[in-house]
Amino acid sequence: MRIQPRASASVVFSLLSLVVLGACGEDGTLPLDTPELTPFQPAQVQATTALAPVSGFADQSGGGIFANASRELVRLRLDGSRGAMSPHPGNTAEAGAINGVFRLGPHSALVEAQNGLFLAESGWLIEPPWREALGPGVVTTAQSADGAVWLAHARGLFRLQEGTLAELKVDGASLTGITSLAAAPSPENVPGVWYLRENTLGVAVALSTTNYRVLTTAAPLKEGETLKSLAGIGPAVGTAGELWALTSNGLLRRTRDGWRRVELAQQPDQLVGAGRFLWARAGSALLLHDADANTWSVASDATTGDFQILALDESGCLWVQRGGQSLALSRVLVPRLQGLFQGMRIVEDGLVVRAVMPPGPAPASVAFALGNTEIPTEAPDYSLGGLEADGSHRAYSFATLEAGRYVLSVVARYEDGSEARRSVPFDFAPLQSGPLSWDKDIRPIHESRCRNCHNSASAARSLDSYELWRANAPIITAAVRDQRMPADGPMDPELINRIQRWASSGARP
Template sequence: MSMLQRSVSSVVPLFLAAVLSTACGEGSVPEDKPRPGDFRPTEVPAKAELAQAPGFADQSGGGVFVSAAGSLVRLRLDGSLGALAPHPGNTVAAGRVEAVFRLGPHSALVKAENGLFLAESGWVIAPPWRTTLAEGSIIGTAQSADGAVWLAHTSGLYRLQEGTLAALKAGGGPLTGITSLAAAPTAEGSPGVWFLREGRLYVAVATGATTYQVREANAPLEEGEGVESLAGLGPGVGSPGELWLLTNQGLLRRSRDGWRRVELDERPSRILGAGRFLWAKAGGSLLLHDAETNTWGRAADLDTGDFDFLAVDESGCAWVRLGGRAVAVSRAPVPRVLGLYQGMQVVEDGLVVRAVMPPGTAPTQVFFQVDGKDVPTTGPEFSLGGLEADGTHRAYSFAGLSAGRHVVAVVARFEDGTEAKRTVPFDYQPLSTEPLSWAADIRPIYESRCKQCHETGPARALNTYELWKANAALITASVRDQRMPADGPMDPQLITRIQRWAASGARP
């Protein structure tokens, strides 16, 4: 059963702390000249006609898209239709849908004729802050490493966190004129949101709870070169993430080692990034870059004459339109991981992690890897921790891992000798022995983020300690997976606090 929460939100200004220019250093920018190797892509057709509009691709498979008729549809891993219905607590219907944007690991922001809505766990939800952005249009969204979701709107730049929509302002005025948005670390490694405004590149980084410093970033552009769009790649082991710029002359990549120019055979016309993968449409080719292996591939025998990107996800899958039909394209039939998502913070010693095989040819062997060490598994229920005697999934113990960033991967081997691998970096922060209580640590979270829906709203009641203790496993899974609260992301520290409270005995 889905738990829904919609807290009262307001617009709180986030004042501009300073405007600085970052020099890019003298001398030439190092160049990469990759030669992509051809691969025969795996295609999974959508069992619905999709419009040429932005969509949301879920890293566990499928996603939320706009149908050719202008309705909202949810697709599964095999391209079939999943359940999606208006939440009974809504006071307004969405109407005709125009576009869908990423909001979190498993949730999407829906732009419809009657305003903004959220698509989550099979529900279409009207959030309380939607009236703030009733006029104008969404340009794009991005989620920074601190858990905040950023919304570029025709009226300005907004941060959505803790159920509150806050406007970032410069000199008392809104940051309008943004054409592209991406989340990537700053030069110091701090979480940042980068945006293109009036043809100039800026980055905003937090200096306090409600203040941000906005810097104009001076990218190493050639004479006459201008930036057209941005893409951000998430963190991996040894990398805090990357920023990519698409210019009128090519590609620029900014990693922890600084700027590099990437020279492809043809200039890309569009780029999209998710997780550690970057997709690029260049001339008649569709290219895929894997940042973990620093390799490029070209989708062979793919007619891109009538082509458009819809969405990409962290597994290296792109949802595209080819000749009027919607298709999920990937390098190989990549397994999907459930119970663990890209960049997730894990505090429990044990976690149930499962792998789901994609449609098509069944692999001859499937196994997990934890930091490169093989962990065997058997099907058809591929579970990292194995199965209990009654067939339920057993949690895998992370107790032997040190605090920090680690990687879980699932590898599928096929009869023809090929492999498909899904790699999921995560942060492990072992359970603290500090005792937490419902009264002092959890009730304040309930009052600020849960009460409106779980006391007087349509969702199940959670207004007492006894109800929280009885539903601790469900609550923990919902906030950990960022499926709840439904009105926007919860601060990672509060998510951790709920997990620690539940894992340490759910004290009153």
Template structure:
């Protein structure tokens, strides 16, 4: 008896205990990526890609280096205040949008602003770092051989379940949990779990049981897609057989022509290595692309940044791949919370042919600017960039796009999502807003240490100008620069009356 293909499919489906999963069917468009080769040999180890261009990597010789947008080497030195030198570098991990964590023979070091800094909490953790991820509340999570740790405002704490450390974590990703709450996804001993924020400083660990895996199918990779004005964040899961994502309506399979092998994400971009092909997904535009002319026979992802750039190893070469001459935005970072009414925002174009014109787009307004600084707010007579006022924006999520237009009719666009929450609408106080910064980053030297006493509200108020100058110039804290948002918080507290 002959059975029709449709009937056979229906019979097989009825026998398959795996629930059906809605599918996305990408149609990748070929693109010729720009390729910038690193001028030094980079080790096959995780690295950090900076969305303003370049990145930080370990070399084959065990050194840690900082690379520029054009692939050349930039300055990166051990801070003079360090009591120990890093030693041989093993790997580099993302800490924040403009900082990285270097694992070396002598422990963990923070790489920021051209310095390798030994943070005070480094003594808690030895080598054994596997992954890092940053959540929207400003915390950085460290997946370490000894457990899962949360770093916020300079303080390190361990997340445990029933008093037991979460050892064996291999991958971390920041993305909303299945109920939409803030979540940290992690892979541990081939089990997928998510830590859910239930209250400030309180997290609950849940095993993900809704993922519709087939018999014998395993989770092997994990990535987080960032949120923006156009879409929510998502968790993407690479299994031993396919690629899946957690959308607003549940799990969906990304139906690719061939089996996916590697997965990497940053911001609103996803990169997937698929059996001889390299695919890129721009979630903001809702498009897929397939990189042409890239030999992926000996291929490894090293790092990706929020501009859509991926640093990869192609055989013995380390190469930065982008969809085109994407401008890099300076002064505004992807996913950041903007608390100031005005910012100096500039752009850096890819070396080579200058654009015919350059504009910014924000809140439906197009602002034309000129080079070489491409300053959103224009420039003073002496060339100093002016700040651009965000006062007219409603609080909430927004997108700033930097658009370079070329003589051949093409354009290159960099879109940066940010959350505008002006502090002028929030009452600031020393005890509520500034004391936590002091206790986490300043008290070690300024309470009982050798530095100027700053242990009380009165001392902070009397020395506000000196404090602001020191943190803006990155002379303080001694163990490394403050996050820009914390600097802004101190400035706004002082400017609005330095309330107790």
């Protein structure tokens, strides 16, 4: 099927006509897991400002973007203090009251405000070029393995990729009524995006940039049981991602081997997932699942009375709002990584990565772990590659690694014998092809994705020439690699790789 473009408010919408394979169900008794809940005392960080009980975005580097009690947009740091957040000088409208904040990328968020949709990135609130074409009505978002962001909206299901917003349609009809999204492997064990609509599961799988296959499938429910929400667990080394479904009776878990039923001592009524963690609310209790350890635990004395889950990040840190308090809850406070995010694809030989310690006492020692190698690092910089003579962070070389998936961990050890570990899976895919040129390979990317904001007439940094690209190559590669730019949505991973290859092979004209 080919893309059918349609113009709307100077923004091109691409309508994706998709193939429906049909429904399939599973009969028989499901394998049953009955895990024990181990109590734990959660570590808590209190936000310095009260947050509204609406959806927020938790950044895996710590902190996040939320609406405060006055429905103003706030950016929080790892210790709960407020960071900078201002409207971009190029905006033409004020946001107004914030209705909700949703994940857009590893470090960026989609903000639904009284006056439309905005993007929040690096302390700026930015108007996307397609904001007039899609107004308020966002239900939830999910990011698929190809870097695309999926938006469940009151008007249908939309895909944001390469700065273009496209609606996913089946037989010409919009997929309205979606209540939940999750990125997880499809029944064919290829990357997919699952959605819940009218108690029915559907999954979209990319066949090409313009074609998708949609499979509707009946979940293995008991008589009278209904689906309530979905959550996804990301992949790790040697382990694929998983789909989880919250039902009126409990939990269903879909792995590579099919469906399983999970029965807990307490019945969950809300489920969220990020990275390798799930949190479930069960009345006034909070339950935590660690997929790597394959354990379930229950937080002791974490909540009293009514509370609202706001967001979860890939480290397992859960943000909740309880009365006049807003808290970040973790099994243990862990270090965070800057320069590397979960699921990132590294194509360069060298990468600057540093660790940021959690609030509280300073550790006695900090080390990185990669495979069977432990790499010590020193305070206060905690740089994986150490420091250059001028005090700047040195890039760590991955040249000894074969292509594949790895886990980089940062381990903080304390005087009392305890330790805190943050582990981040990533893909190493070194590219051996020859150097690229700015004129042939990079200029088209600049003109299609960067020029609208980064020109001599805008408030943003100008990148209108080869000389400016070469001078700013380290800043540009870091921004696109971390998916902080472009501001109008995620960039295709292949284009990110191309920019990195050009910069690392000499930034030729």
